[in-house]
Amino acid sequence: MQQNLSAKLNLKPATLAVLIQCVAVFTVLCVTWAIYWLSAIIFNLDLTYPIFTLVLLQALFAAFFSHLSGMASWWRWIHLGFPIVVWAMSILHIPNTFYLIGFIVTLSLYWTTFRTQVPFFPSRSVIWEQVLSLLPQNKPIRLIDIGSGLGDLSMCVAKARPESLIEGIEIAPLPWLVSVVRAKLKRSRAVFKFGDYHALDFANYDVIFAYLSPAVMHALWQKSHAEMRPGSLLMSYEFEIQGVPPSSVISHDDQGKMLYVWKIP
Secondary structure (H helix, E strand, C coil): CHHHHHHHHCCCHHHHHHHHHHHHHHHHHHHHHHHHHHHHHHCCCCCCCCHHHHHHHHHHHHHHHHHHCCCCHHHHHHHHHHHHHHHHHHHCCCCHHHHHHHHHHHHHHHCCHHHHCCCCCCCCHHHHHHHHHHCCCCCCCEEEEECCCCCHHHHHHHHHCCCCEEEEEECCHHHHHHHHHHHHHHCCCCEEEECCHHHCCHHHCCEEEECCCHHHHHHHHHHHHHHCCCCCEEEEECCCCCCCCCCEEEECCCCCCEEEEEECC
16 A cells, blocks of 8 residues: 555655654644543533653554555554654753764664665574575575675675675665675675665676565566576565565565575576
8 A cells, every 4th residue: 555655645655754743743633632622612621631642642643644554564663653752852851962973873874765765674694594505506606685784694605605706785874884894804705885786787696685675676676687697596585576476485484584586587
């Protein structure tokens, strides 16, 4: 439903999130005013609302509207927590410097999430081992992790496959910088690039690993299908491509998350 709503309104998820918060504020005002008016007319009561009650209503309505609009589940938690966190920080009188530092760190971490629709999703070691087991054997390969984050997967593969060229690309500056420093300290052969994976030519790679978001999977498939060579592998952790059956699906835990693999025909 989110995709339909976003398409009709031509909104990015971040813009839709702001709109939802505004609608939630308006709804809280309407509901509280209606209750106040009814209680005054019918029961002759003069109601007052504790500020936390209004904040909690704002959080609940925003999370509910996020669900109705079809936003990803993690957006609902953001909508639920945002008003409460803002209220808590306002009554704690936190210095302005804290907000500036938080803004800089958040900007460096999530950077163009509003445009790419890909938040920071770190993968886990069990996934790295599964990726290793699926790689072509007995020959050097070239692999790239698009949205490489802190670089763990790339460095793990580079250590296990020293004869191969292993790369990562990240658009957010802070994770990219951390991955570069970590690779230097660990003397890893993995190479980390700063930039957007859309600028890459996928024909240069034997294996592409992605841990992105549902919003970009269709576009990722179009680029992969158009550019990757026959026999190359596209791997996606957790997020599948609607309408494109994977060559294989691997489950690694009881959380229902899968590793999807497509072999380019």
